[in-house]
Amino acid sequence: MSPSLGRARTTGLAVARYTFRRRFELAPAAADLGLTAMSWWHHVTGVTWQEHAAYGLATLGAAALGWKGLATKHKEIANVGVGGTIALANTWVGAATGPSVPSLIVSGLAGGAAYAVYGPWLTKSRHERLALQVKAAKAGVTVDGLGTNTEAPSLTGATREETKLVKALVAMLSVAQVDVTSLDYTPFGWRATVELPAGRNTAPQKVIAARDQFANNLGLPGRVRLSKGEHDNELIVTLYETDPLAEPILWPGPSTSTCTEPAVLGVDAYGELVQIAMLYNHVLIGGATDNGKSGLLNVLIAWAAACRDAEFLLIDLKPGAVELGPWRSCALGLADSPSRAMQLLKMIWAEVERRGQQLRDLSEESGKPVKKWVPGEHGPAWFVFIDELAELVRKVPAAAKLVESLLQVARFVGITLVCATQSPSNKVFGGSTDGRQQYQVRIGLGAKESTTANLIYGPGAYGDGWTLDELDAPGKFLRWDREHQEPIEARAYLMTADDIGATTHRYALDDDGAEARPHPAHEYEPDDDPTPPEPPTPPNPPSGPGGGRPFLRAVPTFPDGSEVPDNRQELWEAVEKAGARGVTIKELQALKPDGVASRGGISDPFTVWAEQGYVVPHGTRDRSKVWVAAPRRVAKVAAAEAGSNSATVSG
Known part of the structure; x- marks a missing residue:
């Protein structure tokens, strides 16, 4: 989904949710605008004289019914008659004139008259049901025990959870309504953001302090957690139907x-x-x-x-x-x-x-x-x-x-x-x-x-x-x-x-506490250094002039005579070149032998070489451990075999 479509979808859902929550307040306006729009459509399609006559007769009939109700002081009949007269007059003017200023004026007057009658009724209905819920809450009765007669405009939400949440807060705070701005389902239950009416007695802290009473009013299974939102009058309600953190991780x-x-x-x-x-x-x-x-x-x-x-x-x-x-x-x-x-x-x-x-x-x-x-x-x-x-x-x-x-x-x-x-x-x-x-x-x-x-x-x-x-x-x-x-x-x-x-x-740190620790990403793998082959048997010393010279190997070898792998030759030569002075990991890292500049690429082979006795510690320098190449064991073997012709083996 593209970002623009995502934003459009989010905006549409927000508008739909707001419209549903305010459906009782918006009902008269929606009816008035709907009748006006249909009358304009009728004007576009054409209105015959017979249809004008029908509009007129219906309007006169509604007016007569309203006059009769007023004369007999029958409130219900009077309301129906007056309301019908206004609605039919609005429709007749819209059908006759179409989209025009007179039609808009009549439509506005019709909407205002509708709210003049509907508003007081809606307010009275809310207060009656609110008083019932407050009395029931004080008596310890949950919302489920109040019965269906407590259903009231703006006390029902888009979902069962939202309805119970609104009723519980209205009963607890003794307010006419609260606004649930969002309710999202989560892996453990649901989480809602509620906008409370402004005031000290309706602050989120009041609800949090009486969370046991709120949980009782809510009447839903699970554990309730309450917290204050980003704004001063915003309450976050979280219900844990299950505990995703019950087991150790x-x-x-x-x-x-x-x-x-x-x-x-x-x-x-x-x-x-x-x-x-x-x-x-x-x-x-x-x-x-x-x-x-x-x-x-x-x-x-x-x-x-x-x-x-x-x-x-x-x-x-x-x-x-x-x-x-x-x-x-x-x-x-x-x-x-x-x-x-x-x-x-x-x-x-x-x-x-x-x-x-x-x-x-x-x-x-x-x-x-x-x-x-x-x-x-x-x-x-x-x-x-x-x-x-x-x-x-x-x-x-x-x-x-x-x-x-x-x-x-x-x-x-x-x-x-x-x-x-x-x-x-x-x-x-x-x-x-x-x-x-x-x-x-x-x-x-x-x-x-x-x-x-x-x-x-x-x-x-x-x-x-x-x-x-x-x-x-x-x-x-x-x-x-x-x-x-x-x-x-x-x-x-x-x-x-x-x-x-x-x-x-x-x-673990080295003994001197200087060298860094290897990380799993650079952990030594057995395949990095293959098992060294058995040291080759040196040939007999050559005879004649020059006889008795040391045997020279073309390939660098470890102290036991085994060959140094290709990917470790520069590193080993750097160790041997350091001689008795020795070398530290930091100094080798600066030299970048074999193109390796990371600590792990250098310290890992040293760990293996130390275990096999190829290198030995030789004090410290600049708080870092110094390593030197171990004495060559092959030289001693060759000397024993050659007797008087023995010589030091280089390599």
Whole structure:
């Protein structure tokens, strides 16, 4: 479907829906315009004198009936007579004159007269039925128990769900009508947007506060979630007939290799991935104990571990660092005691100052302002994960000031804080300021108290529908950020102990903590390096002049004499050329041997060569591990066989 057809279809559906909802208000106008249009068509086709006579007699008859009703004070007869006279006069003038000013004038007068009679009746009918519904709702009777006599204009919708929704709100708020602007069916039930009348007593917060009464009035099976919409008088009603998030969702593995792409945290009730832009956005995670904070942290840490342009640090003051300790081998640092936590925070602050100085130097060199740290260009981004921030501040009061300062100034140098806590109040930050304002992403898990939502999302959040006490399973959460300011239920991925073990093994740092971790996209495959053939048997040393010279091979070989594959020859020659000085992964990456410039294309073969003993570590240089070629075992074998004619084998 083309965009223009799509827009036309959407507009047509919106007009049809609005017309159906306002069908009772539009009925007199539709009848008046319909009669006028038919009379004009009659004029076009031609009107005979006999038809004019019929119009006249019918009009006089209706007028006589109206006069009789007025004379006898019979209201129904008078209304029928007067209304018929006006309608027939409008039709007669339209048939006689066609599309003309006199016809439009008569048509307008006819419509006004119709609404003068119909409007009061419609209003009275609504109020009578509204009073009945309010009385029934106060008595605890659902809409299904009111009977068909409560059906009234504007209290019935296009669907069964819309009708029940309108009746429930009208009965609850004691208003004449509400406007359902949209009702969409979802995988779990349906979701509606309702425009409420303006006023303090009809605000969405009033309905949210009395959601139990509303659910009783609605009378539909399932679980109701209410929230405030984008506008002040807009209410979002979501009915979960089934729970698509009832079962845990297993973690599918890392989704990216760069921190410039968002972290995939889980899935929402609509089946959409919940993506969190982590870079430059501090994250606050709150919720009661045993509701999945640590599991959610594991998913975010696994994302950071898979990013080649990011590193992460951990603070976990629980005894034994039981929550974040399993990630020790992948982290730049883990603080599991108050003293180490303070040292780690001071080190992070020193890095903030160093990076700020680096950006200033870059600005001076380029002559252009460099105001933001770009991962991969200036260096890796840092993500600092803190489990139970309140415990950190309680045990290390001085840490509050450092955390507060980092929240305010660390973002521009690519350092992001991810803090989890049960009590995200201003006391957590030392009581001086409310550090929550620095968190651009806020995630709330299940909580027993309604005040927890206000602590995480801000004052009044619970009244707007951020009801964390309705989350009924570990891992369920509500996410807020700049692009997502409506509470949509979601569930975080579940990482098992095996998932964590496999991930830490895959992305563990080298001993010196410098080399990047291989990503699954560059994971070593057995076919990359075929099994080396058995080393060839060297021929007997030549006799005569020059005898006893070393045997030279035309093809590069590993220390055990096996041939180096074609796609690894330049890489191996670079290692041998480095000699005793050795070479680092970063230096090889700059040389681009075999046309390979990625870390994975270089570090993967080294992993295999180290296992087979072809290369061995030889200290560090610039925080990177140095590798040298292992001594050649073939030379020793040849020397033993040749006796006095032995020589060093080159190659």
